[in-house]
Amino acid sequence: MAEEAHSQVIDQVVQEALDKANLTARNLSAVAVTIGPGLSLCLRVGVRKARKLAGSFNLPIIGIHHMEAHCLVARLIERELEFPFMALLISGGHNLLILAHDLGHYIQLGTTIDDAIGEAYDKTAKWLGLDMSRSGGPALEELAQEGDAESIKFSTPMKQHRDCNFSYAGLKTQVRLAIGSHNINPEIPISSASSQDRRSRADIAASFQRVAVLHLEERCDRAIEWARKIEPSIKHLVVSGGVASNQYVRARLDHVVKKNNLQLVCPPPKLCTDNGVMVAWTGIEHFCMGRFDPPPPADEHEDYVYDLRPRWPLGEEYAEGRSEARSLRTARIHPSLTSIIQASLQQQ
Template identity: 85%
Template sequence: MLLSLVTMASPSTLLRIKLLPKPPSLFCALTNLRRNQLPLKSPFTTSSSTTSSSSKRHDDVVVLGIETSCDDTAAAVVRSDGEILSQVVSSQADLLAKYGGVAPKMAEEAHSQVIDKVVQEALDKAYMTEKDLTAVAVTIGPGLSLCLRVGVQKARRIAGGFNLPIIGVHHMEAHALVARLIEKDLQFPFMALLISGGHNLLILARDLGQYIQLGTTIDDAIGEAYDKTAKWLGLDLRRSGGPAIEKLAMEGNAESVKFSIPMKQHKDCNFSYAGLKTQVRLAIESKKIDAKIPITSASKEDRLSRADIAASFQRTAVLHLEERCDRAIQWALKMEPSIRHLVVSGGVASNQYVRARLDMVAKKNGLQLLCPPPQLCTDNGVMIAWTGIEHFRMGRYDPPPPAEEPEDFVYDIRPRWPLGEEYAEGKSEARSLRTARIHPSLTSIIQASLQQ
């Protein structure tokens, strides 16, 4: 089918990342959303309505992806056939170690210092210039607003300066869809568990942009629990807490400390790690472990105590994942019996213990586990570029922004942006959706646009 039309929306639609004089109200965003179809402008206009010309254009799509939602500054160039032409990531490992986590203002400054270099390096490694690109994709949410703004500003400067379409990407959707870049046979519908420092999300992916949220975190995400536990145990946080805990846990006894599995009494698919963090902190205090003494300087007995706590924490944290994931798969299979795959992605998905345990859950339910390679599980530009390509093919993108934009305009960034609509049985009374939802979900926006 020819992509000779581009799906456009009104200035207030939340599908756009356009600068706005005032942030649109949710009511206006939903009621004013409409779908206008306009002829594509150069360089995308086709001279004739032939299948071959359309196919050729799809083969030639090259997208620059920019990601700055948290503490990694990332950019990548990806071709529509799945070829990764370049990938560059600048880590803020030293800042993580210094502050024991992400400090938003410091993270913003770090992004600002390296964003130009990272993007240029991605272009250089792809042997391309901005003129060779088809479009620019950038994360607009969810994430830290200060950090998101850096990436959006850079993307808009490039798109405006070189007359390129721009695609606003949902960070968590990108984590799910990158599996389709790696596994060409992965078709909708599929299940996805997205686990990172800021998110725990169980979704049923019915189609591109069509997601049902089966479960989410009601407080802290698993990655946050890993990071805090690593900090309290005096581990090296330069690679984040997850890898440090996983490595130390190999030396410990996972049955030595009896932690309670969170939310056992709640028969839904939501997550909670705040209570487990408290249990871990109390266990560390009872063992009189001093986090100021790094693990490398700990005595043999002290190191073993830390290893036991790390192993016991990891076992309990992942058991919570397993239980929720198992129930979510059963719910999803009732809605979509044709599901064959469980995608596990996000930073925590690079943990080999997590993968092994969830592989057992998948096989128990007759599914195949799919995990992107570790470098594509953590935040990266490849997943943003690929998600941009997927939506570009559907005509979901914005026209080039102005070459110059007023400095006082407000960027459409969405720090708290749900991916899908909540499954009725999965709603949690512990969460206040009215305060948690700043923007309508990506799914609701796309559904509304299709009905216009």
């Protein structure tokens, strides 16, 4: 279904983007497209369209790492943001702490071992009967403002692990138990809840948000310490991805960076969620460095096997960041973007 939904709109979306920019495909210098990580079926739709467009107009093509695009779009907004810097990338599918040495050169300080924070926000919002039409995160953030964040003593995840990895599966379980103990029926929307029921839901939302973001704060604090061992000159922490639109998240992380004498850089909310601008900008950065593939053939065969990288690490894992708590599968993981670029540089 996801592949079909993408296929139905991609031609229209690309044409609308060109129209809004007052351009035609003949005005383009290159085509950038996300090749991973993500769902193969959806990636294939985008890559097929990009290769067809590039082939038709003899344009170079640039394969983009989705998470690198989230990271680098901050450089479009904050022109003084220079390498090296740190980045926290938080979304529905990813939690990633990285040290960005240079374009295409990243060290992974921490990642999620199960569920990402955005997924935890969405599930909690759904269980609380919130309006999911604009995704659960904004609805939960709004409800949390009505609640007492100290009313329910959820445990902060992974306190016993002295690393920078993330886990939200256990916190989700705690939330479900709290919802059950308060006799909250998720089938009853928040708009129909009694005043007492609404207060209980607000307290759970606020308590969840406090602990979920505290987990981010603690991991960021340690990651800054690690990053400074490697690159003492870092001055910025970039926070991007869909969850970076959350104002409570921004405020708490701003406290962390100020405590560590860093500056917080957050793209505007419209550039935090998945968007074409971040992919285009990352394409520009690599294109200017001469990192692109030649135009594909205009008559590429339908059976052509596309280079899709559904499980594609951004950087190499920092030695101190390896955790016994890690449960990530390692089968069929593509070599990291950093290792690929470093290998190509050595061959030049």
